[in-house]
Amino acid sequence: MDAEEVRTEWIERSGEYSPDYYAYYGADEVSEAIRERIEERVGSDASVLELGCSSGRHLAHLHDAGFRDLWGVEINETAGDVMREEYPDLAADGSFRFEPIEDVVGGFDDDRFDAVFSVETLQHIHPDDDWVFTEVARIADELVLTAEIEADEDVTYVRESFPLYHRDWRATFTDLGLEEIESAEVGRDTVRAFRSTE
Template structure:
């Protein structure tokens, strides 16, 4: 499966892992972990979520005082669902319907105080990994990843398939973002992923 095929699968997603699916469950422990990872940022600091779907994590941030929220998702249905599930977020936030790698190259350096991803970067195709350097370029203070990283056994595959259809790529996020001038300052397990917090260092 190549990169356009992966993007098409998410753009047309319905049922399990769709915007409706995540809106039904609402904010969760991961939402709170992301909020904690962003402690210390000003209330008006611009924050970007990658693969925001219908906005449950952003809605949690908004409830806790964050005012300048942005989200990108390739599935246009996500924002229709957001209008019903989180109308205040839909009105106040800034949202983009496109692939992450197409969007981020248009932002200036340090455009966002923080960029975060919850189970989204793990689906970026190997052909599109230049986007990781772009994320480091546009984040002035913090990058947060909450991703499935596999168990790192020698025989663990580099890619797994969710429900035999959606590719999930295992990556070393510390190695990736420290190569682009960020320092890992926190790591801990979540219910099924690993949360990592990176802070900008000398670049």
């Protein structure tokens, strides 16, 4: 699959791994791991951006914990409708862009967000779009969190239909000038925390 085909797969996604699917499951142990690390490192007054927020289950968990400056980027436009139904307070209080990450991140100012995180989203960025990670490091003032499935293979396929591009996330972000300050296994994900060294 090329980069455009990967994006189209997620734009049109319904059923399994769709915004409805994730709203049904709600917050989980990864949501809590993200909340704990953001609260500890930058506090609940922080401006926080989730890349690939879907219908907002992780951001809703932050909202319930008192965070208010919450932003999300999500490729699937139906996620906004699901969010308004399932997480109406988040939908009313947060700021959201329903476009591909690749079309949005370059428009944010340097150090725009205190924290930027993703949960099983950056692993869907096609290798042709690796420049996105430079933008993630640029717009995060203090903290970058990744919760991604890590594997030895370069690429694996979910249900034999769409790819997961496995990367060495530690190397990806330390090569961009960030320092890894923590890593932990949380369910099937490896949660990694990086901070700016500037």
